[in-house]
Amino acid sequence: METDVVVIGGGPAGLAAAAIASQQQVDVTIFERARELGGILPQCIHNGFGNFIFNKMLTGPEYAQHYIDLVKKLKIHIKTDTTVLKITKDKQIIATNSKDGLFKIKTKSIILAMGCRERTRSQILLPGSRPAGIYTAGTTQRLINVDGIMLGSKIVILGSGDVGLIMARRFILEGAEVKGVFEILPHPGGLTRNIVQCLEDFDIPLNLCHTITEIHGKKRVTGVTVAEIDRSTFNPKKGTEFFIPCDTLVIAVGLIPENELSKQVNISMGPNTGGPVVDNNMQTSEAGVFACGNVVHVHDLVDDVTISSELAGKAAAEYVKNQIKEGALKSIHPGKNVFYVVPQHIRCDLKSSVTLYFRVKNIMKNAEIKLTEKNYIVAQKKERIVKPPEIVKIDILPEEANKIKQSVEVSVEGELF
């Protein structure tokens, strides 16, 4: 079997990339290990998707359906219920499913769009026993929304990322009691609109600077011990511990880009993104291998996923047709108050502007964002407020980008919150 572009992952990233690539007249094959396309969107039955691209608030399944319909109209080979097991150095893909069995496919270009997985209780060293009733937030979301299975009746949520917030509301709507959301940091991890719509509107207490110090229960969770955090040492404060009886603990402590396959082709990974280093074409350090969506870094908004994945799809098709522009490689570094920036490289000789996506380290008011090379300002903008959970964007005009000599730095100055 042969194809021009293999897209691994049929979530919003893979779908957008596949559609664009196919429209450039190359042969595209999508592999998706779930039985349905759409990635995590089919389980996100709340609305809040597509505000930017469609100018209206769609639900996850609605948003996904738009791209599923598009992909199905095009001449794209779609293999769902199919897991990619291996990528070889010479761009062969080994995959398996129950229809075609185990098979190999040779391709000219690969788009990595595997999304991410959730951090578990072990990764945050949560002490205590290991009974039934401890779930990651995304798993609870899938269980309730897709599988129609209810997990418990008294819920404690650890972590205030978006998935945790959305699930807090979801549990209330299912008739469960949500005892509270506990967040170790002094600020919430999710989007402000989710704090308002999911917690405040339902009177669910959000406890900042709190963490769980012990999980109780031998067979099923019977409760958790919670304590306040000392803001300077990040250790629980002695004497502040209290017990909350519950039967379910939902862990919503973040996502990790799923890059086990990417590592097989030895591409370089970004230190703070958890995903491959990419250029403005979303090309990784390995020629012909592209990456987009949550596999590159964790996105808060699906619109950004779609937009950057279209870049990947377009570039992959150009690569296949030998038309890709390989200008000189310039690097972009995170500077003051910036945790990471994507893409990490740009190839000069640009015709259109490039959007940089970055995450700040702290909440800041009246933030001044600057993109500089030594003392030269390549781009700048102001934001009223910037927060770690919300991606910040800045555009570079092509004429400015082409002037970059070696590398630029993104930095943010402002009033600490």
Added chain:
Amino acid sequence: MKDSKIKRELIKSFKKHRLENISIKLNEKIVFLEGTIDSYEKYIIAGHLAGRNSIIRGVVNNISYPEKKKTQKKKGKDEFIGSADVVIVGGGITGCSIARELSKYKLKIVIIEKDEDVSCGATKANNAMVHSGIGEEPGTLKQKLCVQGHFLFEKLSKQLSVPYRQCGMLIVITKDSLEDLKLPSFLSNFLAKYVIPYIILRRGKKIKVPLEKISRMKILEIEPQLTDRTILGISSPTYGVTSPYEFCIALAENAVENGVDIRLNTEVVGIELEENRIRNVITTEGKIRTGWVINAAGVNADEIAEVAKDRFYTIHPRKGSTLLFDKSNAGYISHNLSFFQFPMKEHTKGGGAMVTTHGNIQWGPTAIEIPDKDDLSVSKDEIYDIFEKYSRLLPNFSKKSIIAYFAGIRSATFTEDFIIEASKKIKGLIHVAGIQSPGIAASPAIAMMVADILKNEGLTLTDNPKFEPLRKNHLIIRELDFEKRKKIIEKNPLYGRIVCRCEEVTEGEIVDAIHSNIPAKSLDAIKRRTRAGMGRCQAGFCLPRVAKILSRETGKPIEKIMKNSKESQLFIGKSKCLLEETDGD
């Protein structure tokens, strides 16, 4: 030595340790302690003092301490549910090894296990090391059986088709090994370089376990990630690593193939005697008529001894926690590495850093005396203690790659050795108690020893001509080469669908486990057999899928699917079920 003399010495040493108001009784080299004490720590000290003299057969420690809980006795059922020549209490590695060994003879054997699967006690949560015996106290039964047992592992693992790797152990002596002695550096250097290796090598010679001194240069060459503070190492090349729960399940499955019966979810609550002879075993499901009982009940062995009216030891649970790291660290180290420390912490061999048979790096365990026999919690302190200890060996290792931690309970007696013997009071009762570490490594030898004891006690052992030592093979799809895997999927498409992404487990393998000869009926039982849920996402992905497959294959509604034992319900029902409940009010 006479009992009276031992007693006098004991009273003296209790006084010295300020353990007051404790009555000490001695009878045929068995110490009975009674009284009240103000802390669990002192309870442990008292027990250990009483058991220190190697002439003591056992210590029954009935001293009360503040946290002491009254255990509720479960009720047995009266009707007969069967009969057997031999009843084995406990389906851990000890019970299953014995069952498999005895299945070589024409006997009707039943294993009674209180949990929903075999291998649910210490056997599922330990360090998996097949010790060579060099770390055990010289002259103990556990050392003798460990040395014998570990030599048998390779062959047994092949017969049972369980992974086994003879990776060898390196005992690493570093500049930190002797720091607690606070000696001048020239002296500790001299001890580390010459005296300690000499002592260890001499021990090896005595028990006929090969050992070799490895220079700093050589050890850093074979384990380049070891700390620069390494002085030298001692290699014990016959050390290995097994997968203990898979080994135990394989033993049990092979035993079943050879006619052994296993009753899960059945707890032994009593034993009926007739003129000091075993008559019936009483369980929560009914009575079993038998003449022989093998007490391999792990942490509850003392309670079984009690109901059989021959309690001469108390088990004090010693918890050990272990950390597991992601497979992406493959190749970081290749041997079991143990950090030599002197003086040693009491009653542990100190554990190690090692690679499991599935390629995860494992660090641990800790050793903590706890009053609660089923407290499997892992504390933050334990995690950090392990981090600190092994960072001394492997300072650059990324601890962020941790994927799981778990605790197991060692069934220690106060004499701190295995107790494997026929009861001196009750005919037909065999104690296999105090099987703490190295209970895995020693298991093949323990089983042989028990068979010998039975024979000496008068049980006729006639060879079972149909005995089949090879376990029926299970398919492990990820291990097949491309062509074989392709063919198998053509025959059964379920082997083509991946259910656990981290460990690459297919639906076909999960279905196989559910319908195997010891059917996996809980999520954890499936996990132990297939590895589904053992990877880096810790079942986040496969849990809903495996639960649904289990529900489909067993015909049980989803809310009856358990994580492990009876009350470990995973789900409460369909979504909206809570709203339906409140609607009714």
